[in-house]
Amino acid sequence: MSTPYAKLPGWVEYGLVPLINLAVAFVVAGLVVLLVGENPFEAAYHLINGAFGRGEYIGFTLYYATTFIFTGLAVAVAFHCGLFNIGGEGQAYVGGIGVALACLWLDQTMPWYVVFPLAIIGSAFFGALWAFLPGWLQAKRGSHIVITTIMFNFIASSLMVYLLTRVLKPLGSMAPQTRTFAEGGQLPKLDWLLSIFGLNIGTAPFNISFLLALAAAFAVWVLIWRTKLGYEMRTMGHSPSAARYAGIRESRITVIAMMISGGLAGMMALNPIMGEQFRMQLDFVQGAGFVGIAVALMGRSHPGGIIPAAILFGVLYQGGAEIAFEMPSISRDMIVIIQGLVILFAGALENMFRPAITRAFAMQGRRAAAVAQTKGA
Amino acid sequence: MDNIAIELRGIDKSFGPVHANKNINLKVRKGTIHGIIGENGAGKSTLMSILYGFYQADSGEIIVDGRPVTIRDPNAAIAAGIGMVHQHFMLVENFTVLENVMLGAEDSQILNKGIAKARVELRRLEKEYALEVNPDALIEELPVGLQQRVEILKALYRKADILILDEPTGVLTPAEADHLFRILEQLKDQGKTIILITHKLREIMAITDEVSVMRRGEMVATRTTSETSVEELAELMVGRRVLLRVQKGEGTPGDVKLSVQGLTVKDSRGVTMVDNVSFDVRAGEIVGIAGVAGNGQSELLEAIAGIRKATTGTVLLNGKSVDVTGHRDPAELRARGLAHVPEDRHHVGLVLKFEESENAILGYHHDSSYSNGVFLNIDAIRKDAEEKIAKYDIRPPNARLKTANFSGGNQQKIVLAREMERGPDVLIIGQPTRGVDVGAIEFIHKRIIEMRDQGKAVLLVSVELDEIRALSDRILVMFAGRVVGERSPDATEGELGLLMAGVEGRKEAAE
Numbered sequence: 001m002s003t004p005y006a007k008l009p010g011w012v013e014y015g016l017v018p019l020i021n022l023a024v025a026f027v028v029a030g031l032v033v034l035l036v037g038e039n040p041f042e043a044a045y046h047l048i049n050g051a052f053g054r055g056e057y058i059g060f061t062l063y064y065a066t067t068f069i070f071t072g073l074a075v076a077v078a079f080h081c082g083l084f085n086i087g088g089e090g091q092a093y094v095g096g097i098g099v100a101l102a103c104l105w106l107d108q109t110m111p112w113y114v115v116f117p118l119a120i121i122g123s124a125f126f127g128a129l130w131a132f133l134p135g136w137l138q139a140k141r142g143s144h145i146v147i148t149t150i151m152f153n154f155i156a157s158s159l160m161v162y163l164l165t166r167v168l169k170p171l172g173s174m175a176p177q178t179r180t181f182a183e184g185g186q187l188p189k190l191d192w193l194l195s196i197f198g199l200n201i202g203t204a205p206f207n208i209s210f211l212l213a214l215a216a217a218f219a220v221w222v223l224i225w226r227t228k229l230g231y232e233m234r235t236m237g238h239s240p241s242a243a244r245y246a247g248i249r250e251s252r253i254t255v256i257a258m259m260i261s262g263g264l265a266g267m268m269a270l271n272p273i274m275g276e277q278f279r280m281q282l283d284f285v286q287g288a289g290f291v292g293i294a295v296a297l298m299g300r301s302h303p304g305g306i307i308p309a310a311i312l313f314g315v316l317y318q319g320g321a322e323i324a325f326e327m328p329s330i331s332r333d334m335i336v337i338i339q340g341l342v343i344l345f346a347g348a349l350e351n352m353f354r355p356a357i358t359r360a361f362a363m364q365g366r367r368a369a370a371v372a373q374t375k376g377a
Numbered sequence: 378m379d380n381i382a383i384e385l386r387g388i389d390k391s392f393g394p395v396h397a398n399k400n401i402n403l404k405v406r407k408g409t410i411h412g413i414i415g416e417n418g419a420g421k422s423t424l425m426s427i428l429y430g431f432y433q434a435d436s437g438e439i440i441v442d443g444r445p446v447t448i449r450d451p452n453a454a455i456a457a458g459i460g461m462v463h464q465h466f467m468l469v470e471n472f473t474v475l476e477n478v479m480l481g482a483e484d485s486q487i488l489n490k491g492i493a494k495a496r497v498e499l500r501r502l503e504k505e506y507a508l509e510v511n512p513d514a515l516i517e518e519l520p521v522g523l524q525q526r527v528e529i530l531k532a533l534y535r536k537a538d539i540l541i542l543d544e545p546t547g548v549l550t551p552a553e554a555d556h557l558f559r560i561l562e563q564l565k566d567q568g569k570t571i572i573l574i575t576h577k578l579r580e581i582m583a584i585t586d587e588v589s590v591m592r593r594g595e596m597v598a599t600r601t602t603s604e605t606s607v608e609e610l611a612e613l614m615v616g617r618r619v620l621l622r623v624q625k626g627e628g629t630p631g632d633v634k635l636s637v638q639g640l641t642v643k644d645s646r647g648v649t650m651v652d653n654v655s656f657d658v659r660a661g662e663i664v665g666i667a668g669v670a671g672n673g674q675s676e677l678l679e680a681i682a683g684i685r686k687a688t689t690g691t692v693l694l695n696g697k698s699v700d701v702t703g704h705r706d707p708a709e710l711r712a713r714g715l716a717h718v719p720e721d722r723h724h725v726g727l728v729l730k731f732e733e734s735e736n737a738i739l740g741y742h743h744d745s746s747y748s749n750g751v752f753l754n755i756d757a758i759r760k761d762a763e764e765k766i767a768k769y770d771i772r773p774p775n776a777r778l779k780t781a782n783f784s785g786g787n788q789q790k791i792v793l794a795r796e797m798e799r800g801p802d803v804l805i806i807g808q809p810t811r812g813v814d815v816g817a818i819e820f821i822h823k824r825i826i827e828m829r830d831q832g833k834a835v836l837l838v839s840v841e842l843d844e845i846r847a848l849s850d851r852i853l854v855m856f857a858g859r860v861v862g863e864r865s866p867d868a869t870e871g872e873l874g875l876l877m878a879g880v881e882g883r884k885e886a887a888e
Contacts, residue, residue, distance in 0.1 A: 226755065228748045235739065238728045244684055245717070245725045246740035247708025362391070 012357065014305070018298070018346060020353050022312075025345040029338040038330055043323050050322020051315040055194050057322070059204025062190075063271070065307075065314030066206075069213040070268035071292025072310050073220050074127075074261045076301035078145075080224050081257035082237035087134060087149025088265040089289025090156030094130040095266020097160075098122025099273045100168060100178050100280040107185030112274075115184045119270055120212070127266015128259040130156060135258025139251030145258070153289075164282050177281040187274045207275035209267075216264060217303035223260070233257050265289060294339075298346040309346075316342065381443070382407040382539055382570040383428075383459075388437035390423055397423040399594045401437070405539075405587075410561060410571045412581040412602070415591030416614055416814040421574050424591070425541050429461045430454040441539070460532025464544040466524050468516045474527050475499060475512040478534050495534070502533050506563055522553035529560065539570045546580060550669045551842070551874035558584045578607045579843075590614055614815060623822045626830070628850045631660035633696075634834035635681070635715075635803045640690030640701070642676045642858075650676040651687075652858035658803065663825065663835040665849030665866075667842055669877050673858035674838045675720055678807050681836070682717040683707040684725075695802055711740055716796035720807030720838070726792040729781040733771070734762035736780050737795050765794040770820070786817030793821060797828060804828055805836040810844060822848060842873060 030040035051061045071088045078085035085091075102119040134148035164176040173179075187208050191201040224230040232253050236243040243250060272284045291313055298312070299305030320335030345352070381404050388401040397420045405411045415421045426432045428439065430448040439446055441457045448454050454461070468477050479495040499512050510519070510526050519527070525545060532540055542561075546554040561571055561584060573585060581588050582602065589599040590613040598613050635658040642651035651673045658664045668674050679685035681692055683705040692699040694713055707717070719725040727736045738747050738758055747758050762776040769790045771783070780788060789809070796804065809825065810818045825848055829835050839845050845852055845866075852864045854876040862876045 227752050228742055229751070231735070231742055231753060234731070235728055238730045239724055241721075241724045242726070242728050242739065245682075245707060245719055246742070247683070247706055247711065 009361075012361065014300075017354060017357060020357075021345045022342065024353075025338075025341045028345070029341050032334070032337055032341075033330065036329060036334070038327055043327060043330060046323045046326045047315070047319035049319075050326075051319035054202070055199030056202030056204045057318060058199060059190075059194060059201045059206035061311065061314040061318040062210055063204060063206045063276070063314070064317040065311040066210040066213045066271045066275075067268050067288045068291050068295045068310035068313045069217060069307060070271070071265055071288050072295030072299060072306040073213075073216055073292075073303065074263075074265035074268075074289075075292045075296035076299070076303070076306060077220060077224070077233075077264060078257055078261035079296060079301045080230070080237045081233040081253060082240065083135075083138070083145050083254065083257060083261070085131065085134075085149055085258065085261045085265075086146050086293070087131060087152050087262070087289070088268075088292045089285055089287065090149070090153035091127040091130045091262040091265035092268040092285045092289050093153075093156045093160050095123040095127035095262075096269035096273055096280050096284060097163070098124070098126040098266065099269045103181045103185030103274065104168075104178060107181040107183070110184045112184055112187060116187065116208075116270075116274070119274060120267060123266040123269045124263035125266070127269075128263040131258040131262020131265070132255065135255040135262075138258070139254040161282065164280065168280065175281075178279045181274070181278045185274060186278050187270070205276035207271070209271045209275050212267070212270070214307070216267065217307055220264070221303045229253075229256065265292070268292075291339075294343040294346075297343070312342070313339070380407050381405070382441070383572075384438075384440040385424075385428070386438040386440065388424065388427060388434045388439075390427060390432060390434050397594050398427070398434070401596045403589055403596060403599070405570060405572060407570050408565060408568050409586040410565055410573060410584055412573045412575065412585035412588040413591060414575060414578065414581050414588060414610060414614060416576065419591040419614075420594040421591050422543065425461070425543060425572070425574055428454065429459060429541065455535045455537070458536065458538040459541065460535055460537025460539070461541045462525065462528040462532060462543065462545060464547060466521075466528055468524060468527060470517040471515060473513050473515055474510055474519075474530075477516055477527055478512075478531050480531075482535060498534060499530065502530055506533065506560070506567065508533075508560065520553075521548045522550075522556065525549070525557065526560070529564075538568075539572065540564065541572045541574070543574045544576070545573070546575070546577065547840075548670060550878045551870070552878045554580075578610055581610065582607060611815060623819075623826065623847045625826050625848070628662045628829060630662040630850070631832060633657045634660050634694070635805075635836060636691075636693040636696075637677075637681065638691045638693075640677065640680060640692065641688045642673070642680045642685060643688050644676070650858050651680065653690075654855075654858075654860050656853055656860065658834040658836050660802070660834050661829055661832045662850045663829050663837055663848050665845035665852045666836070666838045666855055667845045667852055667873055667877060668840070668855035670840045672855045672877075674840075674855055675807065676858075677855070678717070678720065678805055678836075678838055681805055682715070682719070683710045707740065708743065711799075711801075714802035716799060716801035716804045718792050718796050718804070718806040718809060720811070722788055722792050727780050727788060729779070731780055732777050733766070733780055733783070733791060734759045734776040736791055737762040737765055737776070739795065741795070741799065765791075765798060768798075769794040769824075784814070785812040786814045786821075789813050789821065790817065793824060797824060801833065803834045803836070805838075807838045808841075809837070809839065810841065811839075842870060842877075846870075846873075 033040040033043045050057055052058055071092060074088045075085055099119045099122060102115055102122045106115045106118065130152060134145055134152055137143040137148050138145045168178045169176060170179045189201055190206050190208060190210060194201045224234065232248045235246060235248055236250060236253055240250065268288060273280050277284065295306055295309045295313055299309035316335065316339050320338065323330050324332050324335060383405045385401055385403040388398055390398040401424060413421050423432065427434045428448065430450045430453050433449065439448060446457045448457060469480065475492065475495060478499055479491060484491045496512060503509055508526050508530055510523055516524060516527065529540070545557060549557060565571060575581060585602045587599060588602050588605065588610065590597050590610060592614060638655045640651055640654045641649065644650050654677060656664065666674050676685060680687040680701055684707060686705060687701040690701060692701045694710065694715055699710065723729060728739065742748055748754055759776050766774045766776060771787050771790045780791065783791065806825065809821050813821065825835060837845065837848060849866050852866055852868065852873065853860045854862045854864065854873060856877060856879040861879065864873060
């Protein structure tokens with residue numbers, strides 16, 4: 001009686017509602033395009049074509065999606081535990097240290113398949129380390145995780161500037177970045193995967209960390225819904241008082257959840273560092289940690305939702321770059337506006353259309369019942 | 378008809394597919410006390426919320442004093458002369474009585490003049506209805522009985538002729554409740570019309586002139602109170618005859634299973650909530666703790682269950698000491714044979730967003746039949762949940778349904794099944810039937826007595842005195858954090874009521 005929103009069928013809940021939200025976001029974005037005096041249909045064409053028009057474009061789209069899957073999963077894991085980890089940006093940034101160390105150490109002597117597992121461990125370790133402190137402060141001192149993770153983003157940024165200008169920079173170089181890795185520090189592209197579909201990857205940096213991202217998504221699903229740890233995390237996320245009643249140790253779970261979250265964020269660094277640039281540069285994360293928040297929101301913190309949401313944001317990034325290139329009066333900032341609208345409608349205004357849809361379905365249900373009754377009589 | 382104060386015609390209200398009120402017709406005669414009774418979820422609160430303008434009816438008419446009115450919001454209800462005293466008081470704690478009474482009816486932006494006027498008006502109301510309360514007292518410093526009086530004054534200040542009281546006695550001692558009833562009688566004598574919403578049959582019998590019964594969103598009957606009986610009303614409420622008295626044989630108390638000695642609990646502000654409490658619970662007996670809500674019972678239960686830290690004192694479980702003042706571990710206590718049905722099943726005993734089967738293992742998820750070191754054994758968990766659903770007749774029988782979608786009684790059965798089926802030595806239960814429909818109450822009471830007959834030690838806390846008296850072998854009464862007396866369940870209600878109000882107990886404790 002106290003729940004005005006009745007339960008909707010699954011396909012409506014997870015299919016129709018997000019789709020309507022997305023459609024409205026695009027309509028409003030189209031109006032914005034119209035406002036700057038451009039043709040919204042042309043923009044839509046460039047967006048779609050830029051994201052899917054060629055094998056190379058698809059490669060770029062999926063390359064971005066890979067990054068967002070990692071950061072989206074990171075936010076989702078913490079969210080299931082009731083923790084809002086805003087620090088994915090910093091954790092991914094620091095995670096880069098793990099990747100860089102593995103590559104700088106072994107890239108000239110070992111093949112990629114030896115370096116890659118070490119880089120995975122390294123990135124997860126450093127990412128987790130960067131999330132450990134806010135998690136610990138939350139668990140033991142009650143410092144709010146949102147505040148501390150935001151601050152840790154800034155600390156990470158300063159730390160990386162220091163490392164990349166003093167410690168990890170090769171002597172004599174003027175650029176704030178590590179040296180370029182040899183072959184052992186370069187991940188193979190997934191050209192074969194695209195060629196199955198008859199697509200040519202071109203110069204796109206679409207690499208095997210995409211497969212790692214998919215594996216991570218599956219692992220997160222197992223963790224959250226099939227393990228004792230996941231059960232305890234969800235209990236805490238839904239009801240801290242019930243968790244206390246059940247004898248779940250809050251501080252322990254808080255720290256562990258944050259470290260898993262940070263580890264996933266850290267693994268994001270594999271994609272740009274070993275997959276695209278083959279060196280660690282200043283600011284290589286480029287806001288992906290924050291996009292992860294939107295991805296997790298849109299994907300309802302479920303891996304099955306995060307993957308499509310990450311691909312959608314890949315489309316917006318890649319297709320958006322294409323719009324900016326083809327239609328000079330639409331700047332990159334416009335793309336950010338469109339992304340913002342998607343987040344607004346899919347995340348913040350999630351319940352805007354729900355009451356109407358619920359009512360429509362309730363009415364339909366009642367009519368069906370009435371029809372059944374008349375037939376029965 | 379002139380003597381009808383308020384009439385509802387064909388009121389219908391749905392929330393999505395939930396049909397909360399179905400074609401409700403109701404006539405309330407002027408100058409009477411009209412009771413509306415029904416189980417939780419019968420639609421009483423929805424109906425009153427429509428009357429007070431919180432919700433809009435989908436169809437139907439409201440007629441006040443012979444005139445059809447549209448009540449879009451509470452302001453419209455007030456304008457129509459309808460006042461409401463909510464179950465949870467709508468008072469600003471750090472405002473004075475006067476400030477609360479005039480809040481929202483200030484007349485002008487400058488308060489001075491309004492305050493003076495309000496003070497005069499408040500005086501008049503106090504005199505007229507014998508509702509004395511110091512206008513300059515802060516709300517937070519007043520006992521709940523007086524806070525409720527302020528709520529009534531608020532309604533009268535807004536010139537309400539029709540007063541709706543929603544479960545008004547839930548937070549009151551028996552003495553305070555009696556006082557409230559006297560006030561209501563007085564208001565009635567002054568020509569006010571009162572609608573009393575409650576699920577307590579006894580109150581209906583004691584004070585109302587007429588009573589309407591709601592069941593599953595429908596108004597099933599209206600009776601003149603003097604011509605009906607508790608049994609008839611109970612039957613109308615649930616649709617079948619229920620056993621009001623629990624069948625219970627003599628207990629055979631055995632060894633002491635739970636021993637509490639000198640337990641003191643302070644809350645986060647350092648206020649003593651439980652004050653040097655000592656008692657034993659033996660195998661095969663039910664010890665009931667009676668008391669008005671907020672006299673330390675909740676804190677006592679939580680301290681024993683290892684959720685709340687005690688300041689001093691010892692607790693022995695099966696003769697072995699439990700660390701209640703230092704490191705507390707509810708999981709360890711469970712393993713040692715303590716089961717706990719918490720008072721607040723929505724926030725503590727259950728995770729409402731979980732599937733039923735997930736709640737059926739809450740706290741026991743470490744058990745090797747549900748999980749190995751890392752993974753949950755989903756098949757075993759669901760199978761186990763289905764067995765409990767069958768055994769406890771939990772409806773709907775669907776282990777994968779979200780817990781929030783079960784009714785209060787079925788949610789409580791989920792908790793009880795979980796805590797009872799593990800065969801604990803000691804079972805502590807808080808408010809076993811709060812918000813539970815009458816049919817389920819009977820079932821739950823039987824299960825609790827079965828536990829006793831199996832030789833478990835049961836500690837029962839409830840604010841329902843009837844329940845305590847029906848189930849307990851011994852009754853401890855708590856007042857202001859202390860156990861102020863022990864009585865047998867044959868003690869009269871009046872005797873227990875005086876103890877609960879702290880009148881008798883102070884003397885006894887002093888002796």
